[in-house]
Amino acid sequence: MPAERYLRILNLLAGTDGSNAPRLCAVAAEVTATSGAGVMLLADGRPQASLCTTNDVSALIEDIQYTLGEGPCVDAHRSGRVVSEPDLGASELPWVEFSRRAAGAGVQAVFGYPIRLGTVRLGALNLYRDRPGALSDDQHANALVVADLAARAILDSQANAPPGAIGIHVEEGFDLWAVVHQAAGMISVQLDVPIADALVRLRAHAFATDRLVAEVARDVIDRRFRLGTEK
Amino acid sequence: MPNPVLLVQSLVELADNLVDDFDVVDLLSLLSERCVGALDVTAAGVMLAVPSGALEVIASSSEAMRTLEVFQVQSDEGPCLDAYRTGKQVVNLDLAATGTRWPRFSALAAAKGFHAAHSFPLRLRRRVIGALNLLRSDPGSLQEADIAAAQALADIATIAIIQHQISIDAQTLNTQLSAALNTRIVIEQAKGKIAQATDSDMEQAFRRLRSHARNHNLRLADLASRIADGAIGPSSLDRPTPE
Numbered sequence: 001m002p003a004e005r006y007l008r009i010l011n012l013l014a015g016t017d018g019s020n021a022p023r024l025c026a027v028a029a030e031v032t033a034t035s036g037a038g039v040m041l042l043a044d045g046r047p048q049a050s051l052c053t054t055n056d057v058s059a060l061i062e063d064i065q066y067t068l069g070e071g072p073c074v075d076a077h078r079s080g081r082v083v084s085e086p087d088l089g090a091s092e093l094p095w096v097e098f099s100r101r102a103a104g105a106g107v108q109a110v111f112g113y114p115i116r117l118g119t120v121r122l123g124a125l126n127l128y129r130d131r132p133g134a135l136s137d138d139q140h141a142n143a144l145v146v147a148d149l150a151a152r153a154i155l156d157s158q159a160n161a162p163p164g165a166i167g168i169h170v171e172e173g174f175d176l177w178a179v180v181h182q183a184a185g186m187i188s189v190q191l192d193v194p195i196a197d198a199l200v201r202l203r204a205h206a207f208a209t210d211r212l213v214a215e216v217a218r219d220v221i222d223r224r225f226r227l228g229t230e231k
Numbered sequence: 232m233p234n235p236v237l238l239v240q241s242l243v244e245l246a247d248n249l250v251d252d253f254d255v256v257d258l259l260s261l262l263s264e265r266c267v268g269a270l271d272v273t274a275a276g277v278m279l280a281v282p283s284g285a286l287e288v289i290a291s292s293s294e295a296m297r298t299l300e301v302f303q304v305q306s307d308e309g310p311c312l313d314a315y316r317t318g319k320q321v322v323n324l325d326l327a328a329t330g331t332r333w334p335r336f337s338a339l340a341a342a343k344g345f346h347a348a349h350s351f352p353l354r355l356r357r358r359v360i361g362a363l364n365l366l367r368s369d370p371g372s373l374q375e376a377d378i379a380a381a382q383a384l385a386d387i388a389t390i391a392i393i394q395h396q397i398s399i400d401a402q403t404l405n406t407q408l409s410a411a412l413n414t415r416i417v418i419e420q421a422k423g424k425i426a427q428a429t430d431s432d433m434e435q436a437f438r439r440l441r442s443h444a445r446n447h448n449l450r451l452a453d454l455a456s457r458i459a460d461g462a463i464g465p466s467s468l469d470r471p472t473p474e
Binding site (some may be wrong): 041043048049070115118119120121122151154155158161163164165166167174178181182183184185186187188189190194195211221 | 301334392397400401402404407408409410411412414415419420421422423424425426427428433452459460461465468
């Protein structure tokens with residue numbers, strides 16, 4: 001019964017009324033028997049902010065997608081469909097670079113669930129496993145419920161935000177990537193290029209050096225690294 | 232008895248309207264017209280509750296129906312109001328015998344040639360959003376099959392309207408969220424430009440941005456946007472005033 005499933009998962013979130021974002025990700029991992037979970041917001045097919053992650057690996061899964069613009073969340077968001085890659089070691093994966101870097105962190109299976117309400121697309125839930133294996137029907141159904149609850153939590157958070165502001169839970173997740181935009185502003189002045197070009201240069205450098213865009217951005221801001229001076 | 236062919240056609244037609252971009256008034260006008268065709272009734276109309284809880288006439292299959300619906304709202308009596316308030320069907324009410332329940336409505340409806348009134352709540356679980364009104368000019372009861380069909384048509388319309396409202400609310404919130412995120416991104420970008428151009432850190436850059444916006448009576452987001460897109464040079468801002 002779907003209603004019973006909702007109740008069971010809502011009980012796990014009990015006392016948090018869905019507004020406790022970290023708990024949402026923890027429950028997502030728990031009810032799907034996965035190694036970790038994360039919820040990210042996307043707009044126009046690109047990651048914008050992270051609502052929650054359960055551990056360093058799920059944070060990395062989001063960062064890689066933010067850096068590369070590819071991966072299970074990006075695909076789930078764009079297509080509106082569930083993305084399931086139960087064995088990253090298998091050949092013919094749609095995202096070569098994402099898979100290489102995720103596998104390097106011990107990720108063996110990833111799943112992306114679109115977070116949407118009707119036709120309104122908000123983001124995606126990502127789940128990962130440190131061993132290969134598909135989700136069972138029961139786990140899959142649970143993931144759908146968590147994605148639905150996440151959509152409501154994001155909209156509730158925004159409904160309670162002051163005009164023009166970001167809902168408090170999204171605000172926290174935005175801070176993760178604020179450095180990237182600050183660095184893009186600096187690079188734009190350094191190289192005398194528009195900000196969009198600066199952002200492309202920053203991402204390209206992170207990609208080429210196998211680093212996360214937020215790490216490179218931090219180095220730019222702290223004046224430890226300047227684009228155009230690299231060897 | 233309902234006309235089975237017309238009833239199925241009406242159900243398909245209503246379902247076909249449940250696309251992303253439908254109009255509630257169009258849907259309810261369609262519902263009223265199809266009730267008259269498919270069911271054994273003379274006139275149909277729909278009322279919806281507005282946020283204050285008051286009912287408003289949304290659709291009517293005829294002018295006589297519209298007059299009677301408006302009258303119900305104004306005089307605060309009638310089958311539609313009862314169905315809305317109780318959430319229960321009001322069926323086979325002989326207007327000749329309801330003079331004490333709805334004295335003014337019954338008299339007016341009888342004067343317009345109607346013999347029986349029926350009303351169905353637009354209800355999804357505990358939530359009642361309005362009512363569907365059906366009137367018959369022939370004496371005699373509405374059959375079970377007509378009653379079931381009328382409620383089915385009302386239920387489809389209800390689900391469509393509630394889904395539509397949820398979708399509009401979600402769309403509005405998502406648009407606000409995206410706009411707010413974009414504003415934040417632009418402010419961070421402007422901070423980065425100012426920090427680089429004035430050899431300062433992000434905190435100092437933000438103070439400069441905010442101070443300039445205040446001095447020149449500009450919105451922070453607008454100023455940041457003009458700096459980010461290059462319309463205002465990042466080194467041309469006022470020095471921050473001490474706090």
